[in-house]
Amino acid sequence: MAEQPNSQEKAPSFSMQRTYLKDLSLEMPNAPAILLEQEGPTVEVQLNVGGQRLAETIFETSVTATVTTRINDKVLYLVEATQAGIFEAANIPAEQLDPLLGIVCPTMLYPYLRANVADAITRTSLPALHLAEVNFQALYEQRIAELQKQQQQEQPSGSGLYVPPGAKTN
Template sequence: MSEENQTQNGQAPSFGLQRTYVKDLSLEMPNAPEIFLEQEGPTVEVSIQVGGQRLAESVFESSVTATVTTRIGDKVLYLIELTQAGIFEAANIPAEQLDPLLGIVCPTMLYPYLRANVADAITRTSLPPLHLSEMNFQALYEQRLAQQQSGAPEQGEDSGLILPPGARN
């Protein structure tokens, strides 16, 4: 093995997805069944947050949370919040590469599962599924870093993208 592929302790870096799971799922339809009579098309708001934590020396949990609020006029058609999580092994990764790995690569691997689970949950309401658009987690990561460096206050733990009311996905 080349020297650049080994860390200081001589071990080769390793990375792998161990497990994916739905950590949290909430679906509300507060105005059903009356809202089904509305003729107007819905507007959609989507918020994405990325999180994670160290579970052991080389084991990490990464999570992606989507909050989708769909309205017709001022009434909520449905509100869904889903957290897709995964357990990753990341051993012998240089410290400067670990944060981007956990902030970009892990969420990118989890996002297709999240998209499928959101669409499935909405389909079970008898409504057409909502297919979330692709997400650039590298841009999201860089945006969060820029906010941290500029000293801009972050909105709680939200490191995600918020689409304005009326934006379609």
């Protein structure tokens, strides 16, 4: 006879409850004179992923893009947009929760962010800028490596074990 799983154990579940544009700012500080420039612009893009726990199984994850476009060291436009989402993650093992919130959630939000940034820029009458695809797993791994390096510098005589932020040690 097969063992029945404990009825108190529940299957892991994950879903996006809502996505929303949390913040959007567009500045064209040198308009209209800069619109007469003939040179092509240079573009700088910065991304940041953030998040917070809202309730026991409810989390907010956000992806912020800052796009600065310049012509001859003068800002053509500056766009900062934050796309956020509310996610429910229940019965997820602790070691899988941080990667879920740091990789999967931003990957789900990023297409919305890309569309909002392109739309904001199009409304300036300038050609839309479509942000490149992003490998959030690589960004997450880079962040973890930086945290590990920082921990090693702070505790050079430690045990060598990586302790994730928020984890309790005895």
